[in-house]
Amino acid sequence: MSDWIIETHRLTRDFGSLRAVDQVDLQVRSGSIHAIIGPNGAGKTTLFNLISGYLKPTSGRVLLRGQDITRVPLHRMAHLGIGRSFQITNIFPTLTVLENVRLAAQARGRDNFRLWTSAAKLRAYTERALAALHQVGLHERALQIAATLPHGDKRRLELAILLAGDADILLLDEPTAGMATEQVPMLLELLRGIRQGTNKTILIVEHNMSVVMSLAETITVMHQGRVLAEGSPAAISANQAVREAYLGTAFAGGQP
Amino acid sequence: MRDRFTSSQWAGLTLIGGLIIFPFVVSLFTGQPVESGVPKFWQGMLIQVFILAVFAMSYDILMGYTGILSFGHALFFGTGAYTIGILLKHAGWDLGSALLAVIVIAIIQSLIVGLLSLRVSGVYFAMVTLAFAQMFFLLAEATDFRQWTGAEDGLQSIPVPAWISPTTERLRFYYVTLAFAIIMYLLARQVVNSPTGRVMMAIRDNETRAKVLGYHTLTFKLIAITVSGVMAALAGAFNALWNLNANPAVLGVGTTINALLMTIIGGVGSLIGPMLGAGVIQLLGYWLNVFFGPSWPLLFGIVYILIVLFLPYGIVGTWRLRSAGWLAMWRERSRSLIRFFNHP
Numbered sequence: 001m002s003d004w005i006i007e008t009h010r011l012t013r014d015f016g017s018l019r020a021v022d023q024v025d026l027q028v029r030s031g032s033i034h035a036i037i038g039p040n041g042a043g044k045t046t047l048f049n050l051i052s053g054y055l056k057p058t059s060g061r062v063l064l065r066g067q068d069i070t071r072v073p074l075h076r077m078a079h080l081g082i083g084r085s086f087q088i089t090n091i092f093p094t095l096t097v098l099e100n101v102r103l104a105a106q107a108r109g110r111d112n113f114r115l116w117t118s119a120a121k122l123r124a125y126t127e128r129a130l131a132a133l134h135q136v137g138l139h140e141r142a143l144q145i146a147a148t149l150p151h152g153d154k155r156r157l158e159l160a161i162l163l164a165g166d167a168d169i170l171l172l173d174e175p176t177a178g179m180a181t182e183q184v185p186m187l188l189e190l191l192r193g194i195r196q197g198t199n200k201t202i203l204i205v206e207h208n209m210s211v212v213m214s215l216a217e218t219i220t221v222m223h224q225g226r227v228l229a230e231g232s233p234a235a236i237s238a239n240q241a242v243r244e245a246y247l248g249t250a251f252a253g254g255q256p
Numbered sequence: 257m258r259d260r261f262t263s264s265q266w267a268g269l270t271l272i273g274g275l276i277i278f279p280f281v282v283s284l285f286t287g288q289p290v291e292s293g294v295p296k297f298w299q300g301m302l303i304q305v306f307i308l309a310v311f312a313m314s315y316d317i318l319m320g321y322t323g324i325l326s327f328g329h330a331l332f333f334g335t336g337a338y339t340i341g342i343l344l345k346h347a348g349w350d351l352g353s354a355l356l357a358v359i360v361i362a363i364i365q366s367l368i369v370g371l372l373s374l375r376v377s378g379v380y381f382a383m384v385t386l387a388f389a390q391m392f393f394l395l396a397e398a399t400d401f402r403q404w405t406g407a408e409d410g411l412q413s414i415p416v417p418a419w420i421s422p423t424t425e426r427l428r429f430y431y432v433t434l435a436f437a438i439i440m441y442l443l444a445r446q447v448v449n450s451p452t453g454r455v456m457m458a459i460r461d462n463e464t465r466a467k468v469l470g471y472h473t474l475t476f477k478l479i480a481i482t483v484s485g486v487m488a489a490l491a492g493a494f495n496a497l498w499n500l501n502a503n504p505a506v507l508g509v510g511t512t513i514n515a516l517l518m519t520i521i522g523g524v525g526s527l528i529g530p531m532l533g534a535g536v537i538q539l540l541g542y543w544l545n546v547f548f549g550p551s552w553p554l555l556f557g558i559v560y561i562l563i564v565l566f567l568p569y570g571i572v573g574t575w576r577l578r579s580a581g582w583l584a585m586w587r588e589r590s591r592s593l594i595r596f597f598n599h600p
Contacts, residue, residue, distance in 0.1 A: 052468070054464075054468070074464075074467045074468060075467045075468075075470055075471055075472045075473065076470075077468070077470070078468065078469055078470025079470050084468060090462065090464075090465050090468075091461075091462070091465070092457070092458050092461035092462050092465065092466075093461055093462070094457070094460075094461055095454075095457060095458065095461060099454060099457075102454070103454060103455065103458050103466070103469060104469050106451055106454070106455075107469040107470035107471055108470060111451050112451055112452060112455060112471070112476075113451075113452055113479075114450055114451050114452065115446070115447055115450045115452050115453075115479075115483075116446060116450065117450060117451070118446075118449050118450060122451060161469070165469060165470070
């Protein structure tokens with residue numbers, strides 16, 4: 001068995017005449033933090049949607065631990081250990097914060113078809129949900145209705161939902177988008193903690209370069225639906241083609 | 257939070273207590289015997305409220321909790337009415353077996369309708385369910401089956417067992433339907449608070465997200481439609497027992513619209529709201545008819561518009577949203593009044 005937990009083979013997706021993802025071959029090493037960067041419209045989110053089963057590819061394949069999962073229905077993906085968060089906040093607005101997270105924990109359990117017990121009595125799920133809320137620092141808002149959260153807190157809720165789902169592979173689509181600047185270190189710490197404490201794989205799309213550079217072990221740069229370059233953070237920041245296509249002068253000027 | 261919970265429980269118990277002594281209170285105030293005259297009339301009025309309350313609540317499980325809009329809910333109500341009618345009248349079954357058959361047939365029917373129509377969602381689902389209901393409406397009117405269904409005349413004089421006859425044993429029928437409504441409410445509340453019920457609410461809020469979490473949402477929607485269908489069918493069966501007949505109108509669009517109105521007026525997604533909505537519609541309809549005669553639906557339309565304008569979340573929904581503010585306001589006003597009397 002290879003080291004790759006996720007592989008894509010010539011993955012392609014068309015929207016009408018637009019080729020959003022074009023023959024992408026991606027390999028994600030098990031237990032690593034792998035970032036995908038690229039300018040807006042490069043196909044990052046579409047690639048995410050294809051890997052997580054949210055969209056079906058026009059052609060090409062997605063492999064999980066060497067098994068073809070291209071045609072697996074969306075609701076099965078969570079049970080295969082793939083969890084994802086969304087770039088645009090995607091929660092259950094009329095339920096409480098706790099209920100949002102509890103549903104993620106319950107989805108992986110065996111109690112979904114219990115009509116005669118009260119959901120509140122399933123302590124194991126509630127505890128796991130509260131632990132996830134603690135991790136993102138949202139536990140004090142557990143009983144608030146999710147729709148009433150400020151935007152930054154909704155982003156954290158999205159993260160807690162992902163954590164409670166206990167996936168082996170976490171797909172994070174721009175987790176810092178809309179998050180307050182002072183929250184970003186919390187996110188970094190959280191992801192590093194996951195990386196060190198468990199054998200989870202993290203695949204992340206992110207625009208915040210300091211997050212990407214300090215976190216990722218491997219970076220894939222996408223441009224116009226194709227993979228432009230791939231390598232370590234140091235190699236990517238030194239890559240001339242990447243600078244020209246995407247990173248621009250600010251990056252060339254000596255960030256991270 | 258906990259205070260609020262117990263206070264609403266107290267309100268529920270008071271309401272049930274009030275409904276239990278209601279026939280005797282009416283008898284006391286009118287001076288008429290509890291088993292005839294005005295007391296009997298008002299028992300009949302509330303019996304219809306209880307039956308419609310269960311029907312409205314079943315609609316709420318579908319629309320309010322799972323977010324599925326159906327235009328064919330009369331299908332289950334009407335089938336329940338016809339099933340019990342035909343089994344009592346033509347097959348000579350006893351009441352218990354007939355009610356059991358209503359449940360079994362409702363389960364089969366809702367699973368079939370669900371599997372066939374849940375492939376589409378939103379307004380398309382609503383239209384497919386409407387088609388199913390209309391199909392059964394035409395079937396009930398069809399002259400080919402006159403000997404069983406009575407065709408357009410309906411199924412007349414259903415032989416309801418004497419011990420529960422709505423005419424001669426009205427008081428007993430009243431308590432039986434009251435118990436039926438309470439049991440159905442407790443069951444429905446149990447379902448919506450269960451893990452399965454929470455998934456239904458998740459589907460209502462954001463079905464795709466629920467799928468991404470790993471829920472096979474079609475299964476949960478089928479459970480919702482089945483629970484809802486069985487409750488509606490039982491309400492329909494009680495309706496047939498009460499009226500001693502079942503006619504094609506119970507399968508008609510009007511029956512579904514009635515459930516929709518009761519649910520919206522009472523408050524979507526609250527179970528108790530639609531039950532209150534049933535009471536409002538039934539009693540308001542009665543009073544408007546008394547005062548304004550046959551043109552009452554026109555006035556009812558105006559009342560409905562006013563309710564939607566001023567109580568946009570229904571009676572219960574608006575109360576839950578605003579009650580804290582209202583209570584604080586009245587508390588403050590009564591305080592200032594007390595201050596005025598203390599220091600005039």
